[in-house]
Structures are given as structure tokens and as C-alpha cells.
Amino acid sequence: MSRRSRTSAAALAALALLATGCADLGSGVRGTPGAAGLRDPYFPKLGNGGYDVGHYGLTLAYDPASGRLDGTAEITARATQDLSAFNLDLAGLTVRGATVDGAPAAYNRAGNELTLRPREELPEGAEFRATVTYSGVPEPITDADGSEEGWLRAPDGAVAVGEPTGSMAWFPGNHHPSDKASYDLTLTLPARFEGLSNGVRTARRTEPDGRVTTVWHTPEPMASYLATVVIGRYETTTATALGTVPVLTAAEPPAVAGSAALRKEVPGILARQVKRFGPYPFSAAGVVVTGNKSLDYALETQSRPLFPADSFDRSTLVHEQAHQWFGDSVTPKSWRDIWLNEGFATYAEWLYAEEYEHVPARTRFERAFAQDANWAFPPAAPPSAENLFDPPVYQRGAMVLHKLRETVGDRVFDGILRGWAAKYRHANATTDDFTSYAEAVAGRDLDALWDVWLHGDGKPARP
Incomplete structure (x- = not known):
């Protein structure tokens, strides 16, 4: 403010004329630099703005x-x-x-x-x-x-x-x-x-x-x-x-x-x-x-x-x-959404074991529920970059999907899995995208499920 108050009107006019002339010469002054970083919650300097x-x-x-x-x-x-x-x-x-x-x-x-x-x-x-x-x-x-x-x-x-x-x-x-x-x-x-x-x-x-x-x-x-x-x-x-x-x-x-x-x-x-x-x-x-x-x-x-x-x-x-479906084709929009990769791929292991090795997914769920390490934080909110690949992202992420399956039934759950992979094929998605999509397919509000299993801080009393 003080510096501008000492600048004469004539000088300001000259500066304005100079700026206009530079723009007309195509020197690029009308553009601005792209951002040096996309403000990812864990890696704020990763990626860059201004282009795709x-x-x-x-x-x-x-x-x-x-x-x-x-x-x-x-x-x-x-x-x-x-x-x-x-x-x-x-x-x-x-x-x-x-x-x-x-x-x-x-x-x-x-x-x-x-x-x-x-x-x-x-x-x-x-x-x-x-x-x-x-x-x-x-x-x-x-x-x-x-x-x-x-x-x-x-x-x-x-x-x-x-x-x-x-x-x-x-x-x-x-x-x-x-x-x-x-x-x-x-x-x-x-x-x-x-x-x-x-x-x-x-x-x-x-x-x-x-x-x-x-x-x-x-x-x-x-x-x-x-x-x-x-x-x-x-x-x-x-x-x-x-x-x-x-x-x-x-x-x-x-x-x-x-x-x-x-x-x-x-x-x-x-x-x-x-x-x-x-x-x-x-x-x-x-x-x-x-x-x-x-x-x-x-x-x-x-x-x-x-x-x-x-x-x-x-x-x-x-x-x-x-992961070729969940993570590679449907890719998280930010690293906060990493459970959409690891929770889904872990639950794919449970589904495979259930169908081809005769180990019920409910058994895998109960084993995961009993492990204290899986309750260190909610899968949708790792506390830091150091925790992106910790047990809650994988095991509790899979527990979220199993509770969704139990809540909506196998037929609807199978439709959610296939539809999610189709809707966001070769695209990016967030946790909110998934919860909204699951509710739309199920035709019901699932806030009670998300509040406890996806976002809740503590371990529920019962699995």
C-alpha cells in the first residue's frame, strides 16, 4: 500500500501502457503458471495443475x-x-x-x-x-x-x-x-x-x-x-x-x-x-x-x-x-481413497476362497474383526502417508464390503460390484462416489453402515 501511494499517476500510466504492449507482443504474460502440486491430502506437491x-x-x-x-x-x-x-x-x-x-x-x-x-x-x-x-x-x-x-x-x-x-x-x-x-x-x-x-x-x-x-x-x-x-x-x-x-x-x-x-x-x-x-x-x-x-x-x-x-x-x-478392476481401471481420485483399491482386492480374496476353497467370507470377516491392528483408524481416513498401506485399509476395508453384502443381500451386492467397475471404468472415483453409488443401487440409505464400519473410530461391540 505505501509503495503504491508514492507512485505518480504518470508512472502508473506508463506502466499500464508497457504491460499492454507486452501482451500484444505475445510474450505470455496473460497466462499464469500451472500449480506445482495438486494438494493431495498426503502428498500435496505430487502432480501438477494447469494441464491434463x-x-x-x-x-x-x-x-x-x-x-x-x-x-x-x-x-x-x-x-x-x-x-x-x-x-x-x-x-x-x-x-x-x-x-x-x-x-x-x-x-x-x-x-x-x-x-x-x-x-x-x-x-x-x-x-x-x-x-x-x-x-x-x-x-x-x-x-x-x-x-x-x-x-x-x-x-x-x-x-x-x-x-x-x-x-x-x-x-x-x-x-x-x-x-x-x-x-x-x-x-x-x-x-x-x-x-x-x-x-x-x-x-x-x-x-x-x-x-x-x-x-x-x-x-x-x-x-x-x-x-x-x-x-x-x-x-x-x-x-x-x-x-x-x-x-x-x-x-x-x-x-x-x-x-x-x-x-x-x-x-x-x-x-x-x-x-x-x-x-x-x-x-x-x-x-x-x-x-x-x-x-x-x-x-x-x-x-x-x-x-x-x-x-x-x-x-x-x-x-x-x-486390482485390475479395482485400482487400475477404477482408480482413486486421491490417495485418501486407497481403501477402494485395497479393501476391494482383499475382499476379492475372501470371495475366491468362499467359492473355490469353501472358506466362507463370514469366517474371514470374523478373523479380521478379532485382530486389534485392524481398528487403528477408519479405512477411509488413514492418519498419514505412513499409514496408507496399514491393516485397516486392507482388512477393515474388506469388512466394510462384507457388511454391505450382509445388509443388501448377495444379488444386490453382486450388482454393486459389477456396476461400480462399469460406471467408473478407466476413470477416477472417491469414497463418496462409492457410497452414493451403493445406496442408489440398493435403493436405500446406508448411513448407519458407513458411520460404523467405514468412518467409525472404534470397534463395534459385535461383528
């Missing part, structure tokens, strides 16, 4: 001996505001250059934020293409709970996993689950290594220098945390599921024999889940069984879940395959 990604074209070359990754990310997006600049999430790695619509763009780094400033403003609604070239030795990212994700290197290769933030370790992007996109990934490796990713392998060729390039296509929308690259000495097998869906499974040599029988069951398990959940949402399927010792958890990487060799069992396979 439609497609990622990733071209990667990796040297397992040195750990060096050379990459080019071509990102096709649509501006959702007049943009003077926009951000991408990228951890580590060195940016070598950037363009927007073919013209060089200025860029700078601040922590995990890569800011690109195009030569010209990007008007709201315009589609644009940003290209970033980068290189370096990608590193793991340590989660709040102490587990590792990102780029997990091994003596004979690497595994890239991204839940919840690790994909920024190997490519720049809008790394929040609310911005899903299709992918094409081209991966070049020394000839003795196999490279795997999501979707359908559309090409395999030998380069003049002897390296081998594979190309992978994922046409359906995918959250970046579900993207993967797996590099190693894998043996692969192929099959067909559901009549037309290609199935590719892979295992590293020490795990080939022990995993072979269960890998053959993938088409059958998918067929059983289709009966319960509705049409399979993707154009490819499969599993990867890795011996990478840095990975100590299975992950529902889209169309091709990833398993450590020592956790590849039928129950875990059922869980990760169920």
Missing part, C-alpha cells in the same frame, strides 16, 4: 552394468487454463533439454519439480506436446513407511515400481493418480537382457550395435504409479485368456520352475473374476515373478502385476488380479 496428460511416449535405454538410464519423454497434454509455464514431477536425473511443440523451452529444477516455460503462452483448451530428454542413474525413493519404490537396481537388471510416488524416479510426468494417460514405451537393452513393461508388446528388433529394443503399447488410461519396467534374464511364456486377451508371463531363472504351475492359472483366474466383476478392462494380461531382492511386496502394475518370487501364491495372485 493424454499420452506418454517414453523412449528409454538402460545399461545394467553402469546403472545409467537415457530417456526421452514425449508428453501430449491439454491445457486446462491459459498457461505461461507448467511443472512436471521428476526426482534426480539430469535434464538435457526440453521443447514444447518443437520449440526450445526454458526449464529449471527445484527439488522434484521440473518447470518448463514455453516460448508462447498455451491457451486454455490447446493440445501441446512437451519433450524432455534426460539421463543419469535413477535411484530408489523411500516411502514414509520405510519401504522402497522407484528404480530398484539389481546385479542382473532393475525393476521400476511407482506406488505411491516412485514413477518420478524414472520419467518426468504428472505423477498423481487423478491424471491417467495412455502409454507407448520403447526400451533398449544389451542383448542378454529381457525387458518387460505394461500392455502389449508390439515390436522387438535388434539394433545395429547388437542391443535389443522392445516396444510396449498401453492404449487404456493408466495412472503413472502403475507403470513399470522390468529388466533381467527373464524366461517368458504366452497364452490367451477370455478368448482374445494375450497373456504374457515371465519369471527369472531361479523362480521359473516354482512359479510355472501358478502362472498357467492366470487365464482361469481372470475368467472367474470376469464372472464376478464384469468384463476385463484391459487389452493384455500376465504376471512377472522377479528375483530382485530390493522388491519385498507385490504390486498391481497395470495389465501385468509384479511379484517377488517368495510371495507368488494363489491368494496374492487373486488380490493383484482383482
Whole structure:
């Protein structure tokens, strides 16, 4: 206020004229920078505002001996505001250059934020293409709970996993689950290594220098945390599921024999889940069984879940395959809604055990009810990022679904499961979306159920 009071009227007029002239020159001053973060409850700086990604074209070359990754990310997006600049999430790695619509763009780094400033403003609604070239030795990212994700290197290769933030370790992007996109990934490796990713392998060729390039296509929308690259000495097998869906499974040599029988069951398990959940949402399927010792958890990487060799069992396979519907196709709008992934996939285990192993879901429910760890917090409100993958999200989340089933009956409950997967196919959803949808299908108010089992702080007196 005081500074403006000392500015003369003539000076103000001159400043106004200068500003008008700059705008007329197309310098981009009318646009504003996109937000550096989407204010997720647990990761406020994750993701970026001002644009929506439609497609990622990733071209990667990796040297397992040195750990060096050379990459080019071509990102096709649509501006959702007049943009003077926009951000991408990228951890580590060195940016070598950037363009927007073919013209060089200025860029700078601040922590995990890569800011690109195009030569010209990007008007709201315009589609644009940003290209970033980068290189370096990608590193793991340590989660709040102490587990590792990102780029997990091994003596004979690497595994890239991204839940919840690790994909920024190997490519720049809008790394929040609310911005899903299709992918094409081209991966070049020394000839003795196999490279795997999501979707359908559309090409395999030998380069003049002897390296081998594979190309992978994922046409359906995918959250970046579900993207993967797996590099190693894998043996692969192929099959067909559901009549037309290609199935590719892979295992590293020490795990080939022990995993072979269960890998053959993938088409059958998918067929059983289709009966319960509705049409399979993707154009490819499969599993990867890795011996990478840095990975100590299975992950529902889209169309091709990833398993450590020592956790590849039928129950875990059922869980990760169920995620293809609940988590991968129907993706949470924010990380607060993670129970929509894990509660549903856990209940899929209970349903499978009930139908094919003759263990009633009610028995699994009572076991979960008796475990104190499942009552640490409501499944729809983990207290911090450290708790996103704690027992209440999984087991109490599944209990919510079982109580819903008991309340509305099997016929209505089955309709809710199938309808939910269909209504939000390839989209994002929230907890409120689910409770509203369930009530609409059931034709009744279910607040009493949600208040106790989904949002309640304490353990009910009776299961």
C-alpha cells in the first residue's frame, strides 16, 4: 500500500501502457503458471495443475552394468487454463533439454519439480506436446513407511515400481493418480537382457550395435504409479485368456520352475473374476515373478502385476488380479481413497476362497474383526502417508464390503460390484462416489453402515 501511494499517476500510466504492449507482443504474460502440486491430502506437491496428460511416449535405454538410464519423454497434454509455464514431477536425473511443440523451452529444477516455460503462452483448451530428454542413474525413493519404490537396481537388471510416488524416479510426468494417460514405451537393452513393461508388446528388433529394443503399447488410461519396467534374464511364456486377451508371463531363472504351475492359472483366474466383476478392462494380461531382492511386496502394475518370487501364491495372485478392476481401471481420485483399491482386492480374496476353497467370507470377516491392528483408524481416513498401506485399509476395508453384502443381500451386492467397475471404468472415483453409488443401487440409505464400519473410530461391540 505505501509503495503504491508514492507512485505518480504518470508512472502508473506508463506502466499500464508497457504491460499492454507486452501482451500484444505475445510474450505470455496473460497466462499464469500451472500449480506445482495438486494438494493431495498426503502428498500435496505430487502432480501438477494447469494441464491434463493424454499420452506418454517414453523412449528409454538402460545399461545394467553402469546403472545409467537415457530417456526421452514425449508428453501430449491439454491445457486446462491459459498457461505461461507448467511443472512436471521428476526426482534426480539430469535434464538435457526440453521443447514444447518443437520449440526450445526454458526449464529449471527445484527439488522434484521440473518447470518448463514455453516460448508462447498455451491457451486454455490447446493440445501441446512437451519433450524432455534426460539421463543419469535413477535411484530408489523411500516411502514414509520405510519401504522402497522407484528404480530398484539389481546385479542382473532393475525393476521400476511407482506406488505411491516412485514413477518420478524414472520419467518426468504428472505423477498423481487423478491424471491417467495412455502409454507407448520403447526400451533398449544389451542383448542378454529381457525387458518387460505394461500392455502389449508390439515390436522387438535388434539394433545395429547388437542391443535389443522392445516396444510396449498401453492404449487404456493408466495412472503413472502403475507403470513399470522390468529388466533381467527373464524366461517368458504366452497364452490367451477370455478368448482374445494375450497373456504374457515371465519369471527369472531361479523362480521359473516354482512359479510355472501358478502362472498357467492366470487365464482361469481372470475368467472367474470376469464372472464376478464384469468384463476385463484391459487389452493384455500376465504376471512377472522377479528375483530382485530390493522388491519385498507385490504390486498391481497395470495389465501385468509384479511379484517377488517368495510371495507368488494363489491368494496374492487373486488380490493383484482383482486390482485390475479395482485400482487400475477404477482408480482413486486421491490417495485418501486407497481403501477402494485395497479393501476391494482383499475382499476379492475372501470371495475366491468362499467359492473355490469353501472358506466362507463370514469366517474371514470374523478373523479380521478379532485382530486389534485392524481398528487403528477408519479405512477411509488413514492418519498419514505412513499409514496408507496399514491393516485397516486392507482388512477393515474388506469388512466394510462384507457388511454391505450382509445388509443388501448377495444379488444386490453382486450388482454393486459389477456396476461400480462399469460406471467408473478407466476413470477416477472417491469414497463418496462409492457410497452414493451403493445406496442408489440398493435403493436405500446406508448411513448407519458407513458411520460404523467405514468412518467409525472404534470397534463395534459385535461383528
